[in-house]
Amino acid sequence: MIKVTFVSADGVRRTVEADEGLSAREAALFNSVPGIDGDCGGVCACATCHVHVDDAWIERVGLPEEGSMESDLIQFAEGTTATSRLACQIPMATELDGLILHLPELQH
Numbered sequence: 001m002i003k004v005t006f007v008s009a010d011g012v013r014r015t016v017e018a019d020e021g022l023s024a025r026e027a028a029l030f031n032s033v034p035g036i037d038g039d040c041g042g043v044c045a046c047a048t049c050h051v052h053v054d055d056a057w058i059e060r061v062g063l064p065e066e067g068s069m070e071s072d073l074i075q076f077a078e079g080t081t082a083t084s085r086l087a088c089q090i091p092m093a094t095e096l097d098g099l100i101l102h103l104p105e106l107q108h
């Protein structure tokens, strides 16, 4: 199991465990972590699973590939930063054990 910590906009930390291959969106939703809507079901079509990858993890997680659906769609998320990703596009992998993701104040 891979541990991932979601930090809400007001600083509440929730650490959950996810199987390899699940997305960070699924890790949040399956564990009732508030702050990730994921309205499109995880098919990269809504941008309501926006997260800010912790600075210490962005190199390992990586940025959306240029020209990808994610890089096009993420522009519609509010308050994006240099470490913004869509959680449905972050697959849980053993090298991401301990990952920290910060949640935006709003998803719309």
Ligand code: FES
Pocket (backbone or CB within 6 Å): 025, 037, 038, 039, 040, 041, 042, 043, 044, 045, 046, 047, 048, 049, 086, 087, 088, 089
């Ligand atoms: S769940 Fe819709 S874009 Fe991620």
